[in-house]
Amino acid sequence: MTTPFLKMNGLGNDFIVVDARNQRFQPAAEQIRAWGNRASGVGFDQLIAIEASPEGDAFMRVWNSDGGTVETCGNALRCVAWYLDQDQPDAELKIDTLGGKTTARVLERDTKTGIASVDMGKPRLDWTQIPLSEEMNTERLELQVGPIDAPLYHTPCAVSMGNPHVVFFVDDVSTVDVERTGSLIENHPLFPEGVNVEFAQVIDRNTIRMRVWERGAGITKACGTGACATLVACARRGLTDRHANVIMDGGPLHILWRADDHVIMTGPVEVEFEGAL
Ligand SMILES: N[C@@H](CCC[C@H](N)C(=O)O)C(=O)O
Numbered sequence: 001m002t003t004p005f006l007k008m009n010g011l012g013n014d015f016i017v018v019d020a021r022n023q024r025f026q027p028a029a030e031q032i033r034a035w036g037n038r039a040s041g042v043g044f045d046q047l048i049a050i051e052a053s054p055e056g057d058a059f060m061r062v063w064n065s066d067g068g069t070v071e072t073c074g075n076a077l078r079c080v081a082w083y084l085d086q087d088q089p090d091a092e093l094k095i096d097t098l099g100g101k102t103t104a105r106v107l108e109r110d111t112k113t114g115i116a117s118v119d120m121g122k123p124r125l126d127w128t129q130i131p132l133s134e135e136m137n138t139e140r141l142e143l144q145v146g147p148i149d150a151p152l153y154h155t156p157c158a159v160s161m162g163n164p165h166v167v168f169f170v171d172d173v174s175t176v177d178v179e180r181t182g183s184l185i186e187n188h189p190l191f192p193e194g195v196n197v198e199f200a201q202v203i204d205r206n207t208i209r210m211r212v213w214e215r216g217a218g219i220t221k222a223c224g225t226g227a228c229a230t231l232v233a234c235a236r237r238g239l240t241d242r243h244a245n246v247i248m249d250g251g252p253l254h255i256l257w258r259a260d261d262h263v264i265m266t267g268p269v270e271v272e273f274e275g276a277l
Contacts, residue, residue: 002276005042006083009270010075012221012250013045017079018277020049021058029067035277036065042275045217048076050083056094056101057084064216071099072162074224074253074265078116081106082269085114099162099225107266117266120225123232123257124160132158133192139236141166145184157233161263164195164215165229169239173201173211182213196223200230206244208234221250228263231255 003025006017016035018025027035027047035041046062053059060080062073077095081104084093093104100121108115127136136142138158143166156168166185170176182197197213210230212223227246234240235257242257253267 004274004276006274007042007044007272008076008079008082009272010078010222010224010267011248011253013075013223014043014272015046015048015073015076015079016042016044016275016277017048017050017076017083019083020061021052025049025051027063029063032063032067033065036067042277045214045220046073046076048073048080050080053094053096056096057088057091058093059096062097064214066216068216069098070163070216072097072102072225074118074120074161074226074228075222075267077102077104077118077120077224078265078267078269080104081116081118082109082114082271085109085116097162112271114269115266116269117264118224120161120228120263120265122261123229123263124162125232125236127158130158130160130164130195131192133190136190141190143185143188143190145181145188157236158195159229159232161225161228161232163225164191164193165198165226165233166191166195167198167200167230167233169234169237170199170201173199173209176211178211178213178219182219186213186215196226196229198223198226198230198233200234202234202239203247205239205241208240208244208246210246210248212248222248222253224253224265224267227253227255228265232257232263
């Protein structure tokens with residue numbers, strides 16, 4: 001039996017998207033790792049299933065390329081919105097995830113590209129919501145990784161956007177060893193469920209340069225929830241306004257942390273090709 005898929009990406013953070021609203025799709029972790037292998041499989045950062053939702057327009061299920069199931073994915077939410085918008089043009093789409101409920105709208109669309117905006121809901125800032133393994137002020141974590149005098153590792157900020165993030169503030173992101181540092185922090189005991197790791201360089205009050213190490217996927221070109229968490233972290237620390245372009249290796253996302261506490265993410269969608277698993 002074959003399962004059709006669409007290969008899509010948001011700023012180069014790439015996905016296989018399977019429409020599972022009318023078919024059973026429950027792949028094993030080993031199978032996901034094989035599909036996700038860029039040398040011998042299709043290759044992707046996340047596998048996405050669009051499932052029927054009793055309340056919303058769809059439920060989005062997310063697996064990382066290591067086979068682990070996770071709560072949500074910001075860039076994939078824009079791709080799923082683009083996909084659903086084919087049959088419900090210009091609608092406000094209710095897309096539920098394990099990380100919470102979201103609403104999305106496609107602002108521009110072409111045959112293989114588009115721009116979508118997603119209301120990602122409210123950031124969760126209490127230490128129990130990240131979650132952390134011990135009580136701590138999430139605005140300034142006491143996190144020791146590497147040498148005690150290394151300023152990079154001091155007082156990052158933790159934010160959950162439905163999934164866990166830790167944001168480090170750096171002077172020059174190009175000098176950070178994202179792979180070495182990110183992989184160390186991803187599995188730090190302070191984060192019992194692991195963590196996505198962002199390194200943020202504030203350019204000005206409305207521009208942030210960010211690189212990311214994703215839990216379960218490693219370095220990716222962009223992370224939607226990571227961009228949201230980064231803006232929230234920078235604004236909490238008074239380093240930026242509550243809206244900014246977050247520029248990642250794959251390009252910029254616009255993030256707005258509204259006065260009602262909701263975070264709005266706006267950015268591109270691209271369809272690469274169709275295939276079958
Ligand atoms: N690429 C995503 C996040 C995917 C999940 C993440 N790696 C996790 O484990 O939480 C995004 O665009 O948000």
